[in-house]
Amino acid sequence: xxxxxxxxxxxxIERRSEPYLTPAMRKDLSERILPxxxxxxxxxxxxxxxxxHEYGWVxxxxxxxxxxxxxxxPSEIIxxxxxxxxxxxxxxxxxxxxxxxxxACEFCGQKDITEACKRKLGxxxxxxxxxxxxxxxxxxxxxxxxSAPAALVDETLHENLTAAKIxxxxxxxxxxxxxxxxxxxxxGSHGH
Amino acid sequence: MPWTPKxxxxxxxxxxxxxxxxxxxxxxxxxxxxxxKTGVVPGxxxxxxxxxxxxxxxxxxxxxxxxxxxxxxxxxxxxxWTFLPKPDAATGDGGVRxxxxxxxxxxxxxxxxxxxCDFDPHLVLEGIAICCYAxxxxxxYFYIRGEYHHQAKVMENAIxxxxxxxxxxxxxxxxxxxxxxxxxxxxxxTGWALDCYVHRxxxxxxxxxxxxxxxxxxxxxxxxxNKPPFPAIKGxxxxxxxxxxxxxxxxxxxxxxxxxGEFMKQGCESSIKGAPPSYGTKLMGMSGHVNKPGVFEFDLxxxxxxxxxQYCGGMRGGKKFKGAIPGGISMGILGPDQxxxxxxxxxxxxHNVLGLGTACPTVFDEDTDMVAVARNIARFFKxxxxxxxxxxxxxxxxxxQLLSRIEEGNGKSKDLDLALEIATSMGTMPGTTxxxxxxxxxxxxxxIMNKFPDEFQKRVKPTFxxxxxxxxxxxxxx
Numbered sequence: 001x002x003x004x005x006x007x008x009x010x011x012x013i014e015r016r017s018e019p020y021l022t023p024a025m026r027k028d029l030s031e032r033i034l035p036x037x038x039x040x041x042x043x044x045x046x047x048x049x050x051x052x053h054e055y056g057w058v059x060x061x062x063x064x065x066x067x068x069x070x071x072x073x074p075s076e077i078i079x080x081x082x083x084x085x086x087x088x089x090x091x092x093x094x095x096x097x098x099x100x101x102x103x104a105c106e107f108c109g110q111k112d113i114t115e116a117c118k119r120k121l122g123x124x125x126x127x128x129x130x131x132x133x134x135x136x137x138x139x140x141x142x143x144x145x146x147s148a149p150a151a152l153v154d155e156t157l158h159e160n161l162t163a164a165k166i167x168x169x170x171x172x173x174x175x176x177x178x179x180x181x182x183x184x185x186x187x188g189s190h191g192h
Numbered sequence: 193m194p195w196t197p198k199x200x201x202x203x204x205x206x207x208x209x210x211x212x213x214x215x216x217x218x219x220x221x222x223x224x225x226x227x228x229k230t231g232v233v234p235g236x237x238x239x240x241x242x243x244x245x246x247x248x249x250x251x252x253x254x255x256x257x258x259x260x261x262x263x264x265x266x267x268x269x270x271x272x273w274t275f276l277p278k279p280d281a282a283t284g285d286g287g288v289r290x291x292x293x294x295x296x297x298x299x300x301x302x303x304x305x306x307x308x309c310d311f312d313p314h315l316v317l318e319g320i321a322i323c324c325y326a327x328x329x330x331x332x333y334f335y336i337r338g339e340y341h342h343q344a345k346v347m348e349n350a351i352x353x354x355x356x357x358x359x360x361x362x363x364x365x366x367x368x369x370x371x372x373x374x375x376x377x378x379x380x381x382t383g384w385a386l387d388c389y390v391h392r393x394x395x396x397x398x399x400x401x402x403x404x405x406x407x408x409x410x411x412x413x414x415x416x417x418n419k420p421p422f423p424a425i426k427g428x429x430x431x432x433x434x435x436x437x438x439x440x441x442x443x444x445x446x447x448x449x450x451x452x453g454e455f456m457k458q459g460c461e462s463s464i465k466g467a468p469p470s471y472g473t474k475l476m477g478m479s480g481h482v483n484k485p486g487v488f489e490f491d492l493x494x495x496x497x498x499x500x501x502q503y504c505g506g507m508r509g510g511k512k513f514k515g516a517i518p519g520g521i522s523m524g525i526l527g528p529d530q531x532x533x534x535x536x537x538x539x540x541x542x543h544n545v546l547g548l549g550t551a552c553p554t555v556f557d558e559d560t561d562m563v564a565v566a567r568n569i570a571r572f573f574k575x576x577x578x579x580x581x582x583x584x585x586x587x588x589x590x591x592x593q594l595l596s597r598i599e600e601g602n603g604k605s606k607d608l609d610l611a612l613e614i615a616t617s618m619g620t621m622p623g624t625t626x627x628x629x630x631x632x633x634x635x636x637x638x639x640i641m642n643k644f645p646d647e648f649q650k651r652v653k654p655t656f657x658x659x660x661x662x663x664x665x666x667x668x669x670x
Contacts, residue, residue: 102301
């Protein structure tokens with residue numbers, strides 16, 4: 001007789017009692033964003049942006065809440081969320097360093113920038129520091145080709161970078177203490 | 193023969209100081225008040241003029257100017273507008289229809305629309321209003337890429353200012369200025385009722401493809417749609433939709449205020465018999481190995497050499513020119529003997545590249561490794577392929593693997609044939625892919641491999657084919 005070896009159909013979702021989509025967010029979204037569109041599904045991206053901005057990632061529970069809020073199926077939300085790179089479906093560090101690796105940046109010194117970040121943080125591309133402060137990734141074009149190399153640190157663009165410059169930016173960001181993603185209380189290194 | 197510009201004053205950048213007319217360091221965000229008082233056309237004067245014309249007259253003027261879309265394809269803007277269904281003859285009611293502004297500028301090398309969003313947002317908003325008037329549209333969505341955090345905020349603020357001034361909103365345009373308003377007898381007769389919203393993308397190159405952009409607006413995966421139906425018939429939320437590039441819309445105030453004739457004095461005629469002309473100025477963003485990169489405004493038709501040497505301070509470190517991508521990596525590459533190429537819409541037919549694209553050249557000097565350039569481009573397309581069509585999804589991955597192998601020195605000469613075969617077959621057979629992404633990948637890799645064959649040959653080992661000689665297997669180099 002066959003038996004189940006994989007629990008893919010019954011994947012557990014980590015839950016917390018406090019909703020991710022807060023009443024204040026619901027109010028803002030229903031008053032300001034929902035009336036803009038002919039159908040509710042068009043609000044999926046704005047809703048996901050709200051969650052991503054607040055918590056630094058999009059937990060599965062938040063996607064369920066968005067689905068309930070917009071009258072959609074949770075599968076429709078994860079379908080969209082998993083397509084777009086800006087949404088993190090797993091927790092990441094408090095601050096996100098995104099180094100552009102596209103054509104103009106790569107041939108104007110991007111490799112030095114990535115190496116400087118790796119050295120400074122002691123991690124490889126795609127990793128998060130042990131203290132959960134920084135995540136380092138490379139991504140495609142930031143639209144800053146005339147001032148290459150460039151990197152996006154949280155939501156701020158830094159251009160004409162040198163190794164020394166990005167190291168100073170990392171120092172400054174670490175010192176600032178503020179969370180890169182809005183003002184959420186979530187620490188990305190360990191889930192709730 | 194040295195190239196002489198026809199334009200003696202900046203048009204799109206009249207409020208954004210840009211060499212040779214102004215100083216980069218003086219750039220700032222132009223507010224509503226400053227916008228209405230400055231510029232080659234005083235701000236919103238063109239919209240006031242448009243409102244004294246009928247929508248059809250506005251469309252006709254844009255058609256006459258032969259303005260071609262600035263987003264990469266160069267499709268005539270006025271003609272695109274006429275694809276919308278005809279409005280009701282008696283009431284002028286066109287029903288619900290939308291404008292989607294394409295500010296999803298994500299192609300490597302391209303960074304020109306950003307300049308307008310950064311500094312002169314009202315120029316774009318006035319263009320949006322004129323387009324919506326001409327096309328009887330009451331809702332416009334400004335789809336801006338997710339990485340443009342700052343630009344999205346600038347646009348949001350400008351839209352707020354424009355609402356306060358009555359450009360958008362339902363309270364009447366400029367406190368009810370007299371117009372030949374198509375909205376007064378359409379959709380319940382509420383008068384001028386145009387809404388404009390910013391919709392942020394979330395990091396997907398493919399959403400710059402017009403139907404994928406609509407999917408993104410609808411809250412779905414950015415998967416391009418099969419055409420037909422074309423968006424002008426069935427687009428956003430199933431309604432007729434016009435999709436225009438930011439820079440295209442920014443040209444409209446000048447065309448409407450000064451007339452199509454003035455617009456056609458800039459740019460150039462086509463040197464190919466029967467081909468459409470390249471009128472007007474163009475934002476051109478220079479990047480790569482030059483001394484002073486950045487976004488400039490020139491007449492279409494400026495030779496690449498003039499652009500680099502006269503305006504960008506020449507090649508960095510006095511190095512020699514090796515190649516350039518004319519406008520976004522999907523366009524292919526110009527070889528060392530094509531430095532004189534004129535940047536106009538004929539470039540594709542004259543210089544064996546896909547086209548002008550966004551006219552944002554990325555220039556490479558003599559030290560550049562062209563195999564690495566090809567690998568970088570292949571990686572981009574592998575990363576950004578949406579995965580719907582097999583030739584694109586699989587082909588882009590194969591190309592990246594092959595080119596990485598060649599770059600690392602582990603390639604065999606048969607890999608070159610295979611890479612070229614894949615590149616040549618991707619997207620070329622009509623109907624095998626939904627959108628043009630595979631075609632861009634094809635042109636980029638194919639032109640690099642064909643224009644710099646020696647660099648690829650040098651990097652590969654000969655392929656050994658076992659040959660039987662009297663019972664012994666002997667390797668023979670091919």
